[in-house]
Amino acid sequence: xxxxxxxxxxxxxxxxxxxxxxxxxxxxxxxxxxxxxxxxxxxxxxxxxxxxxxxxxxxxxxxxxxxxxxxxxxxxxxxxxxxxxxxxxxxxxxxxxxxxxxxxxxxxxxxxxxx
Amino acid sequence: xxxxxxxxxxxxxxxxxxxxxxxxxxxxxxxxxxxxxxxxxxxxxxxxxxxxxxxxxxxxxxxxxxxxxxxxxxxxxxxxxxxxxxxxxxxxxxxxxxxxxxxxxxxxxxxxx
Numbered sequence: 071x072x073x074x075x076x077x078x079x080x081x082x083x084x085x086x087x088x089x090x091x092x093x094x095x096x097x098x099x100x101x102x103x104x105x106x107x108x109x110x111x112x113x114x115x116x117x118x119x120x121x122x123x124x125x126x127x128x129x130x131x132x133x134x135x136x137x138x139x140x141x142x143x144x145x146x147x148x149x150x151x152x153x154x155x156x157x158x159x160x161x162x163x164x165x166x167x168x169x170x171x172x173x174x175x176x177x178x179x180x181x182x183x184x185x
Numbered sequence: 186x187x188x189x190x191x192x193x194x195x196x197x198x199x200x201x202x203x204x205x206x207x208x209x210x211x212x213x214x215x216x217x218x219x220x221x222x223x224x225x226x227x228x229x230x231x232x233x234x235x236x237x238x239x240x241x242x243x244x245x246x247x248x249x250x251x252x253x254x255x256x257x258x259x260x261x262x263x264x265x266x267x268x269x270x271x272x273x274x275x276x277x278x279x280x281x282x283x284x285x286x287x288x289x290x291x292x293x294x295x296x297x298x
Contacts, residue, residue, distance in 0.1 A: 103286075105288075110194070110290055110291075111290060112191070112274055112288040112289055112290040112291045113229065113274060113276075113288040114288070115285065115286065115287070115288075118285065126285075128285070129186065129287070160228060160229070172217070172278070172286075173219070173231045173234070174219075174221075174229075174231065174286065176228035176229050176230070177228065178227075178228055179228055
């Protein structure tokens, strides 16, 4: 089954304790992204990657890191989480087709609470 | 960068009525405009999209219109049903912008039976 998976699905942590949220896709997609979703603000892109070893900042990259060492995996790293990073996080993948479009396939989401 | 504004933030309609959600964008270079539906507790899913070389696209009860001159696009849902209740997001991107999608703030649509 074609899918994007994220782990963990729920996480409660404390300020400053490093954490990693994993994302994996089995569709051989070139593009992967991380979004955070906050009430009234919609989905805001944190980082995206157009291929292995190629990553770029999205709209809200501060406080986050990513890596793309393999095509299927795109982990999101919070080196020193703070309460303002409490949010619902989605990973997504897509593949460019000739002339577009790039449908984003979203993972199930990770609800992160930083106390 | 791109800025996408979406209105209204909430919309309540009676079953069978039509619903219209509007979005404006700021970057005239954007040329791809998808709409996503997110049901409660679930992930967003693409329901329809339009490219700038087309003014309107329809898929059964949903349609999207695009006015590139005015830089706005709209989602139209006809004959609404309770299962249409969800949060809808518009987005904009340049087809050459790789994976850079900018989303609107979302519209919570409630269809009352």
